[in-house]
Amino acid sequence: EIVMTQFPATLSVSPGERATLSCRASQSVSSNLAWYQHKPGQAPRLLIYGASTRATGVPARFTGSGSGTEFTLTISSLQSEDFALYYCHQYNNWPPGRTFGQGTQVEI
Amino acid sequence: QVQLVESGGGVVQPGRSLRLSCAASGFTFSNYALHWVRQSPGKGLEWVAVILYDGRNKYYADSMKGRFTISRDNSKNTLFLQMNSLRAEDTALYFCARDFLRGGYRGLFDYWGQGTLVTVSS
Numbered sequence: 001e002i003v004m005t006q007f008p009a010t011l012s013v014s015p016g017e018r019a020t021l022s023c024r025a026s027q028s029v030s031s032n033l034a035w036y037q038h039k040p041g042q043a044p045r046l047l048i049y050g051a052s053t054r055a056t057g058v059p060a061r062f063t064g065s066g067s068g069t070e071f072t073l074t075i076s077s078l079q080s081e082d083f084a085l086y087y088c089h090q091y092n093n094w095p096p097g098r099t100f101g102q103g104t105q106v107e108i
Numbered sequence: 109q110v111q112l113v114e115s116g117g118g119v120v121q122p123g124r125s126l127r128l129s130c131a132a133s134g135f136t137f138s139n140y141a142l143h144w145v146r147q148s149p150g151k152g153l154e155w156v157a158v159i160l161y162d163g164r165n166k167y168y169a170d171s172m173k174g175r176f177t178i179s180r181d182n183s184k185n186t187l188f189l190q191m192n193s194l195r196a197e198d199t200a201l202y203f204c205a206r207d208f209l210r211g212g213y214r215g216l217f218d219y220w221g222q223g224t225l226v227t228v229s230s
């Protein structure tokens with residue numbers, strides 16, 4: 001089973017600053033990596049898939065990069081609405097199982 | 109717009125059963141595979157099960173096999189999860205999610221509901 005590790009667990013940043021979130025896979029997942037944003041009481045939102053493709057309606061300040069085992073989500077200039085929990089998710093292997101990272105909480 | 113709305117959660121005793129529903133709108137329901145994913149405090153997000161667009165093929169996480177049953181009613185745009193023999197470790201927020209790939213399966217979730225909370229406790 002592939003294990004996804006996210007770091008840091010918590011990222012404290014100020015509005016307007018850049019945030020860099022990391023995700024590491026225990027073995028290669030090629031580019032089959034997604035990022036989700038989750039706010040309490042709301043549905044999780046797909047931000048990035050294919051490691052670097054923004055989903056429909058996602059602002060350009062969200063950028064995904066990486067392949068294989070190392071991935072990064074960068075938020076170029078944090079807006080107030082970006083403070084949330086972010087998960088990475090690999091969809092390269094079957095069965096899906098525990099294919100999510102533990103999440104990074106982006107907080108003020 | 110795509111909407112997924114879960115219902116049916118609640119507090120249930122260990123060993124009992126519960127049936128979750130997910131009402132879908134805003135897309136052609138019968139064209140998409142659908143998943144259940146859960147989020148528990150100690151374990152984060154965990155995929156539970158998937159049912160393909162026509163309902164013929166279903167797959168489960170190992171820990172749910174034999175206890176959970178996923179089904180769908182394409183005439184009513186509704187997804188279900190029948191959960192039997194519930195355990196304390198099944199306590200979680202249960203989400204339904206649509207598969208990204210129309211007419212197939214990708215294991216990527218492009219739309220999610222807000223979730224329904226299941227608490228298993230005596």
